[in-house]
Amino acid sequence: MNQNFRRNLFGSFLSFVLVIVVWQLIVSLGHVAPYVAPQPLDAWRSLTTHWSTLWPLVLGTIGETVVGFVVGATLGLGLGVVLAKRRFIQRVVYPILILTQAIPIIALAPPLVLVFGFNLAPKVIIVAWIVFFPVTVNVLDGLSHVDRDLLTLARSYGASPWRTFSAIELPASATNIFSGLKIGATYAVTGAIIGELAASSGSSLAIYQHAQSAQLNAAGVYATTILMTLIGIGWFGLIVLVEFFTTPWNRRQIARRAGQHI
Amino acid sequence: MEFDRFLHLDGVAKTFDLTEALRPTTLDIAEGSFVSVVGPSGCGKSTLFNVIAGLEQPTTGRVELSGVDVTGQAGHAGYMLQKDLLAPWRTVLGNITMGAHLTRGVTSEDEHRAAALAERYGLGKFLAHYPAALSGGMRQRVALMRTLMTSHQLLLLDEPFGALDAQTRFSMQEWLLQVWAEERRTVLFVTHDIDEAIFLSDRIVVLSDRPGTVVADLSVELPRPRRLATLTEPTFMETKRTILNLLHHEGESA
Numbered sequence: 001m002n003q004n005f006r007r008n009l010f011g012s013f014l015s016f017v018l019v020i021v022v023w024q025l026i027v028s029l030g031h032v033a034p035y036v037a038p039q040p041l042d043a044w045r046s047l048t049t050h051w052s053t054l055w056p057l058v059l060g061t062i063g064e065t066v067v068g069f070v071v072g073a074t075l076g077l078g079l080g081v082v083l084a085k086r087r088f089i090q091r092v093v094y095p096i097l098i099l100t101q102a103i104p105i106i107a108l109a110p111p112l113v114l115v116f117g118f119n120l121a122p123k124v125i126i127v128a129w130i131v132f133f134p135v136t137v138n139v140l141d142g143l144s145h146v147d148r149d150l151l152t153l154a155r156s157y158g159a160s161p162w163r164t165f166s167a168i169e170l171p172a173s174a175t176n177i178f179s180g181l182k183i184g185a186t187y188a189v190t191g192a193i194i195g196e197l198a199a200s201s202g203s204s205l206a207i208y209q210h211a212q213s214a215q216l217n218a219a220g221v222y223a224t225t226i227l228m229t230l231i232g233i234g235w236f237g238l239i240v241l242v243e244f245f246t247t248p249w250n251r252r253q254i255a256r257r258a259g260q261h262i
Numbered sequence: 263m264e265f266d267r268f269l270h271l272d273g274v275a276k277t278f279d280l281t282e283a284l285r286p287t288t289l290d291i292a293e294g295s296f297v298s299v300v301g302p303s304g305c306g307k308s309t310l311f312n313v314i315a316g317l318e319q320p321t322t323g324r325v326e327l328s329g330v331d332v333t334g335q336a337g338h339a340g341y342m343l344q345k346d347l348l349a350p351w352r353t354v355l356g357n358i359t360m361g362a363h364l365t366r367g368v369t370s371e372d373e374h375r376a377a378a379l380a381e382r383y384g385l386g387k388f389l390a391h392y393p394a395a396l397s398g399g400m401r402q403r404v405a406l407m408r409t410l411m412t413s414h415q416l417l418l419l420d421e422p423f424g425a426l427d428a429q430t431r432f433s434m435q436e437w438l439l440q441v442w443a444e445e446r447r448t449v450l451f452v453t454h455d456i457d458e459a460i461f462l463s464d465r466i467v468v469l470s471d472r473p474g475t476v477v478a479d480l481s482v483e484l485p486r487p488r489r490l491a492t493l494t495e496p497t498f499m500e501t502k503r504t505i506l507n508l509l510h511h512e513g514e515s516a
């Protein structure tokens with residue numbers, strides 16, 4: 001990979017170290033009680049000692065995040081294309097889209113549990129609910145701003161609508177599409193955790209954290225938060241990698257932006 | 263004389279909402295000829311090309327190609343628009359083969375032809391580059407190669423050499439003449455450069471100020487192949503003076 005990318009990776013590593021150092025300084029210089037905030041090392045120890053309990057929960061959260069994201073992103077892509085292509089549908093559906101996002105996401109869980117019960121479905125739906133919106137909006141935005149002259153060029157070749165879409169409109173919107181996917185990726189974990197809180201009967205990462213908190217086990221609480229964050233960063237990073245490899249003409253830009261995000 | 267009417271424009275006119283861009287224009291273009299269109303800026307040259315390419319429906323009039331009415335139908339001419347319009351997401355090779363990509367899918371034969379073309383005209387080392395890494399002149403050459411890759415007999419070139427320095431421009435002109443001589447295509451060529459028009463063309467159509475229509479139709483009686491020396495021949499000078507006079511009067515009447 002290019003130099004820019006490596007430099008950004010190094011930058012991300014530095015900021016990680018910085019966060020740990022500041023955390024340690026605050027806790028030790030501020031004489032923070034261990035049940036309020038643990039030392040980084042204690043959080044780490046809590047992670048390793050309870051790993052056998054934690055890791056199935058992590059897998060569960062990853063599963064909800066990924067399935068929900070894929071469902072939401074697919075819906076978002078499809079809807080974005082339909083809205084861009086059919087102005088009339090756009091006028092009717094766009095207000096409904098805004099409406100879906102105005103519903104407090106926590107308030108969405110109880111009715112979903114009533115319908116689907118305590119299983120995977122409500123969590124996946126909540127994640128998809130959060131993810132599809134930024135994807136739809138960005139896809140719509142991208143497709144609406146394709147260089148009109150490039151479309152004229154396609155027309156001069158007598159290109160079919162499908163060819164024009166796949167050869168011009170889709171690649172021209174790639175940056176926007178990936179913006180939507182990246183925003184969706186960062187929100188996806190949040191959706192999964194909210195889903196776990198509101199619609200889990202059994203064990204889950206969110207419930208585990210809740211229990212640690214009830215026991216005033218700060219190290220366990222922090223360890224869980226770190227795990228959740230890592231899932232989010234990992235998923236985001238994966239999307240950036242996909243973008244990096246599928247849009248080679250944008251590589252320099254992607255590498256530059258990725259450094260700012262992570 | 264079917265042959266001389268390869269392209270036949272019959273009273274083609276175009277009015278946009280408020281602007282009359284092109285007055286009724288009738289023109290016949292012979293198969294295999296090289297015809298330049300010159301005229302003041304904004305007189306409707308690009309509009310005329312858009313109508314011929316079928317991108318714009320003329321307000322009145324018909325466009326015939328080989329005796330077939332193609333008014334308002336696209337896909338029968340290779341058209342290089344005034345902007346180079348390279349796709350930033352395709353490499354030089356990908357852009358040269360854009361036509362196939364947009365119509366039927368790129369074959370390896372397309373890629374070989376494109377690579378050979380690029381190799382031959384100084385872009386061989388840039389096949390895998392993206393347009394962002396090219397100079398303006400290189401971009402224009404890629405756009406021209408993309409246009410030449412089409413199998414259409416009729417080529418519409420709208421100021422293809424606008425962004426080139428004098429030297430590159432001259433070698434591109436020589437190259438275009440060579441391609442034209444080898445492939446026997448019919449070329450319609452818009453330029454603001456009168457020397458360029460004379461150097462390249464069999465015929466020069468002079469348009470009036472907007473709304474444009476044909477005010478003069480001159481044939482260029484210079485032997486081919488044309489070379490650097492052509493530029494200083496008396497016939498060349500005389501043709502140039504005639505056109506300058508015509509354009510000058512057009513400018514005054516505006």
Ligand SMILES: Nc1ncnc2c1ncn2[C@@H]1O[C@H](COP(=O)(O)OP(=O)(O)OP(=O)(O)O)[C@@H](O)[C@H]1O
Pocket residue numbers: 278279281282283302303304305306307308309310344472
């Ligand atoms: N899509 C359009 N809608 C409205 N007016 C247009 C449109 N396209 C062109 N025109 C107008 O038609 C006139 C002719 O434009 P055209 O682009 O054909 O000129 P041109 O001869 O190619 O000029 P130039 O030499 O500067 O390229 C101009 O006044 C322009 O504003």
Ligand SMILES: [Mg+2]
Pocket residue numbers: 307308309344420
């Ligand atoms: Mg023009």
